[in-house]
Amino acid sequence: MKSNRYLSFIFIILSSLTLVACNDDDKSDNTSNPSINNTPPSSTAPNVPEYIISENYQLDQTYLSPNQDARQMMLVLHYTAIPLEETLRRFMSEEYAVSSHYLIPEQAQNSKFIVYNLVPDDKRAWHSGTSYWQGNRNLNPSSIGIEIVNLGFPETDELVPLMQRRWYPYASKQQIEVLAEVIKKIVNKYQITPSRIIGHSDIAPGRKFDPGPLFPWEQLYREHGIGAWYDDETVNFYRLYFPWKDDVQSLQSKLAAYGYDVPQNGIYDDDTKNAVSAFQMHFYPKKYDGIADVETIARLDALLEKYRGQQRPTL
């Protein structure tokens, strides 16, 4: 009995030593572990990540399915609504549980323009919250988030209708130029399509209003080829020949076809109004009261034709 207990004790000690060793392996940076670095690469799979190599099975990577794309499918733009220092403080604090991949300050400091990269592209940043775009819900796992320092509107305007809020303009030409360069690199790297470069307000209408009606969507398109924008000629065609006739059902189905989360009930309810307003802030920034008109829907039709495969109706 006594020797058995002694053997059990030895066994427990040995087991826990093994466990500690396993944990060390899991935590360690493989580059600093010579025993892992010296593992000969498999001849059939030279690019197998080291953590997948096993003595018990062989990983076959000779079949590479073409049915794949980057997980970074969307690019979501935000304004911070608070100054740079406070944004950094919150992004570095677990208490706030918010972050973004990139943060663009208002201007250069000491003649250097710093762009903060707070979360690596392949990790989730917590910037979208409850959100939807083009069939995808809760976009943190599938998006890159960029926060741009801009205060939005004064706190006292919180309950004022959107069009009466005193929106702060974006700080500098340099801020937008730097933003454009960051966006281009991301879009090229992950092949993000134009209609998936969107604002927080597009993916959470009524809940979020950033990057706001003063965000220069049109300028980014015209000067940098970034994002989606309608062709004037196509808008003219729809405005002239197929003007919207107050049909709420068709308005809702067009907004949904472009990407918005909007009910399909034929009723001009708050959710519909919020989606119209989000669309207008992005594509019709002179009017974002959420009330659809012929111009709003002509622009929406033009975008559907250009980016979502809508067939032009015959005259």
Ligand SMILES: [Zn+2]
């Ligand atoms: Zn936001």
